[in-house]
Amino acid sequence: MTPRLPSWWARVRSRLRPPRTLKVTRIGRTYLVVTFGVGLGALNTGNNLLYLLLGLLLSMVVVSGVLSERCLRYLSVRRVGADAAFAQEPFAFRWAISRGQGHAFALTLSEADSPLTGAGGVGYLPAGVDHVVRADLTAPQRGPVRLTGVRVTTTWPLGLFAKTRTFPLESTLLIYPRRTYACQDPGAPEQGPVGDAGNPRRNDGNGDLSGLRELAPGEDARRIHWMKSASAGKLLRVEREHEERRTFVLTVADGLDAEALERRCEEVAALARRLIEEGHEVGLDTPEERIRPAAGAAQERRLLRALAWLGYERPRGDEEAA
Amino acid sequence: MRKGTRLRLVLRDLGSGSAFASMAVSGQLPLWSLVLYGVALVVALAGRRPFANRVKLTALLLLAVALTLGTNVLAGSLNLVVAACAFAGLISAQRLLSTPDAATDGQVHLSGLLMVAGGAALSGELVYGLFLIVFGVLASIALALGVVESAVPEGEPVPVRAVMGPLAMGVGFAVVGAVAFFILFPRLNWNMIGPGASPGLGVATAGFSNTVRLGGAGTIKDNPRIVLRATLTPDPEKETLDAYWVGRTYDVFDGMEWSNARATSNGSEFMTTLRPGQENLVHQHVELMPAYGARTLVALETPSRLGNAVANTQVGSRRTQIHELGGGEVRFRDSGISYSYEAYSLPPGASGDDVQDLPPEEQDSLLSLPEGLDVRVGQTAARVLNGERDPLAAARKLSAWLQREYSYTLELSGDVPDPVADFLFQRKQGHCEHFATALTLMLRTQGMRARLATGFFGGERVTGGYVVRAGDAHAWTHVLVPGRGFITVDATPPAHRASQSPRLLEQLINFYEVVESQWRDVVLDYNFRDQLTVVRSLTRSHEVPKKDAPPSRAPPPRAFGAALLAAAAAYTAWRLLTQFLSRERPLEATRFADAVEAQLASARITRVDGETLEALDARLARERHPLSPALTPVTRRYLEARFGGRPLQQGEATRLLTDLRRAVLTESQRVASEGTRPPQARAS
Structure with a gap:
């Protein structure tokens, strides 16, 4: 000593x-x-x-x-x-x-x-x-x-x-995984467009209010804006924006070798970015965790972080990195 | 180009120019290299880089120049060092004109470094030291600005002012460190080979030739360059020596020019005696500077012995022989850029020569007169002398008359048919050769032997010695006085005998001479003895002991300081050595394992393919092999060193291997004594 x-x-x-x-x-x-x-x-x-x-x-x-x-x-x-x-x-x-x-x-x-x-x-x-x-x-x-x-x-x-x-x-x-172009199709969405798009009697949108117009024959009477109709003296209906938001859950399969895992992570990151930019909800299913579908930049960041940690031992609490 | 970059490039180029100038002051570089580099520097300073897109072409040109220089060197027409220096200058010029990127900057600075090194080899001029400092300062600033510029993000200005302060401090410390290194680093070679002599800049103007022609211009009197430097023993300790330094004499005058009746040369020797010496000779150690430009030895009037001459050339210094010519002239046998020699002269007074001692042709020529000499010369001389027959008194009388009646001028009318008559009866003004010629001829017309002497008059004291300038070139008269020999009589007015150059210029050159003298003493001639003196001055007390006090044997405090410094240096060296020896060697464990396996192989321990050392050790342990007890600790230590983070200590491997070798030897002896085969290890 x-x-x-x-x-x-x-x-x-x-x-x-x-x-x-x-x-x-x-x-x-x-x-x-x-x-x-x-x-x-x-x-x-x-x-x-x-x-x-x-x-x-x-x-x-x-x-x-x-x-x-x-x-x-x-x-x-x-x-x-x-x-x-x-x-x-x-x-x-x-x-x-x-x-x-x-x-x-x-x-x-x-x-x-x-x-x-x-x-x-x-x-x-x-x-x-x-x-x-x-x-x-x-x-x-x-x-x-x-x-x-x-x-x-x-x-x-x-x-x-x-x-x-x-x-x-x-x-x-x-x-985060390398940003590439998403070549593959994201696959079928878990859910179709949210709202009434599938109903021929409700084929208008269910989004934000876009305007009022006169009710045409055969249109759904539930769309009538009664107060405006009363004041206008004719039947006016509410027009709403159409929404095409779908829900996708992207998956990273288990058992991929290192190179395939890298490629899959890059593909999923690119797909997620594209879908979220298009307004869809995107979730992630990996062997280590499952992220519920959601939309927006915060969801994209969550997905990227999950993809970045994939295959690595995550510290307790998953603290935000530097 | 961002702010600061332009300044950096200008400093870089100027630094390179200083480095080149440090070589150029030697005066040895070929003229074409000076011109090429000068043009390149001017173009670079103007901000133009014409070689930016012609790198390959200019590189090929450089190659061609290199081949030409090499050929000249091989042919012996160019010195190798000079050729290398010229080529370094051209490389630098090519880099100056190329695109200024980081690599080019580095090459410019490094070629500058080579150039200052070349300058050190070419010359020992004081100006070299100045250019060295200028190069160091400019190159350091340019390098520092380049370093900062590379770290500054694009678009931001370079902080030039902020850089200067710390850098100036750094350069100052570097200079101090350089001086300390210079003083203290041991001179292991005793300074046997000094820098080669260099002609320097400017034309050499001694004015010595085989004849003296009247009527020439006297511009040499304006030249303040120092041609001669002498140390006298005994030292007269006068500020102005006012002595005659004779080079040669002339005895035949043909009406236009002086020459000698005898021009034969004696044999060469290292020391020649012109006339017998006495005990009280004046010893002179004379250096003839590159500005002298002649091979005639000069000594104080009247020279007795001359010799021990050394000729300094571009490739070094060598001893040279001398030989005597007519007119008492002594010349160096070999030509050099500068010379040094010893001379002994008679004390001021007469030469002691007798007319019978002179060769017969010289005896006659001392009275010879040119044909067609104007009769008024003799008449005037007789009138002035008025019956005076003593040669010395007559000479002094004529001299005083000439000084009184004639004036001194350097503006002459050029060649005239009879320059003596023109001087005496027409212009009545002239320079020293006219005065001396007139006096000599006037004496001869009266039957008195006389001759013309040329050399220098003067001597200014500078740092313990005397210097003589080119402007001190002078002519005077030797009068032969029976029983006493030749005596100097100078007809030139005293105020015009020495140099006629401007006083301010002389003072400036004197100052330069003082600094250069210090430079020579302190830098160029610094040697091991000087170092010992420095060390003694550090360790010995200079205090004068008091009368009553017993002499102290304790060393002074600075001796302790020096000892402390030496101890610190020794400690640092020891620590560095220890660290070096105990450094971690990444492959040490592997080498150890190789040595172990070699010993096991010598013991004929068979191993299966791929069996590791630890597996072998385990197997031998199971088999109770006699070598197992010795091998186990070795194996364990190897594994610890290789994988356990415990490197082998110094000497540990040797010790372990020695133990193992001893065990292997014991086992071999045992097997040999039993006459049985050694146990064969089997693969488990």
Whole structure:
């Protein structure tokens, strides 16, 4: 068992050796090669000007490390999140970054250790400003993406090295299935048009009021608006809008392999979107859950979320993702 | 182009220009490369990139230029370093004129880096240091703006002002760090090879030739460039030396120009003695600068010995021989851009030469007069001397008369049939060659031996030594005084003997010389001994001990500081080494397993196909195999290292393998002693 270090020593250690990762950029690699060559030339020839140049090159490396470290200090990052993230298409994702003191330059933000690709940048971050950084991220496939932290990278000041600091921020981002064109037919609706469309004696609509007109011979007398008829001195009937709302229940069969499941989820998501846009009620029947048919954007979001979780272990309470 | 991008590109281009200039100040780059790069820089600064759509074509042109340069290098007509520098400049020019994207920016900066490195190899000029700093600053700003620009979302301005403050601080620290590195990094090679000499910019103007023709223009007197730098021992410690630095003498005058009766050359040697020396010789360490441009050695009047010459060329410095010509001229055998040598001169006064010591042809020529010399010259001399027969007194009398009756001018009428008569009886004004010629000839008309001497007059003190300018070029008269030798008599008015260049210009050049002298001492000639001096100054006390107090043996506080710094550096190095040695190696467990299996194979333990190490260990344990007790801990440790997140400690693998090897050896000996086959493992 290692002896416990004094807290001050731990603080000093953490200050001297902060958790950072350093990557040499392309120009940085060439810079280091040139520096090595100049050093070799200086040692070989004893040319003091080459020693001076070598000193300048090495000092720039050190200064580069110090300035980039200053950039990454006193930062705080939080996720603002995304409105809706669909697989394999860029979606807007936002972080809010601020700095307690000093200023930072050339910061690039991305999600650490996640399959999300893309990054957002901020050129100059003064102290005390909550700056929202927007990035177009792309997820390769649907499902929950566990976000462990936000990676803040800077190549300041010379672009020779990319120094990265990772801010641990646990969260989950739910990626909806890829938006495609629904090629398949949704199948027969569970229910036909709601209302009187099937009754030849009631072949007008049952939706919102659209107007009044004189009652024609043979029309249903129950449609007469008696008060207006009395005032007009003739029989006037109510006209209502026709409604063609049907109810569909889309299904995802059990036992599909991974690829087929993905394809089915994308198909169902596309169908659901199309049907809901047409005003129908759409439900979902999957091996894991059943969603009652309903219409509207909220229902579409419920369906997409259910499809996104399909095949994954859902956390308790199904909390809304980041 | 968004705000800030234009500025960045201009800074980038100017930085590249500075890098190229750091090479160009050496004066060694071919003229065509200077022109090509200059045109490219101007076009780039104007914001035009004509090579944007011609990348392949221009790359092919570069290839052709590279082949041409390579051919010239192989043919020996071009120095390799110069060719490489010129090519780096052309690459940079091609990149300057290409589309300014991130890759191009990086290539421009890196080619600039190569150019400053090339400049360091080509020259040691102070101006190089200035261009190095300018390049560092401009390239750093351009790089930083590029980094910020890449992170700024499209459409937003680049925060140029905000970048400057932190960057200036960073560059300042980098310069301090560079100086610290320069001072402290050990010079492992003792600075045996310095930078090659470079001719620098400007035309060399020493004015030494085999003849001196009267009537030429005197524009050299306006030239403030430094041609000679000398350190004297003993040091006269005067601000203005006002001494004659003789290069050569002339004894034959044909009415138009001076020449020598004897032009033969003696054999070459490293040290030549012109006349016997005495004990109180004045030692001079002389450097002839690139502005000198001649191969004649110069020394204080009157030179005794010359030698230990070194010629500095573009490829380095080498010792060179010297040889003596007529007129007391000593020349370097090899040509170089600049030279350094040692000279010993007699103390001011007479040369000690006797007329019999001179070659016969020179003895006669000291009294020779040109045919058709105007008779008024001799008459005037006789009238002025008024019966004075002592050569030195006569020379001084004539000199005083010339200074009194004639005026000094650099504006001449050009070639005339008889320049002496023109000077003495027509214009009555001239420059130093006219005064010296008139005095010499007037003395000769009166039967007194004399000759013309040329060289420099002056010497300004700069940082412990003396410098002589091109404008200090001068001519004077040597009068042969029986029993004393040649004595210098100068007929030129004293106010016009030294350089006639503007005072302000001289002061500026003096300032430059002081800074360059510091640059040479502190930067170019810095070596291991200097480093030891720095370390001593850090660790030794400079306090003067009090008279009554016992001498303290405690080191000064800065010694503790230096020790602390050294300890911190050692600790850091140790920590880095420890971390490196104890770093996690992803394949260490696999390599360990391979080593174990190799040992098992040497023990002739048979394994079925696909049998893992843990399965083999379990089987051997079931069979009560003698190797099982040694193999079990090894297998367990391997599994922990491979899958259990407990990597092998440093040296642990070696220890485990040693134990296993020992067990395998014991088992082999046992089997051999029993003469039986070793047990065969069977697949379970």
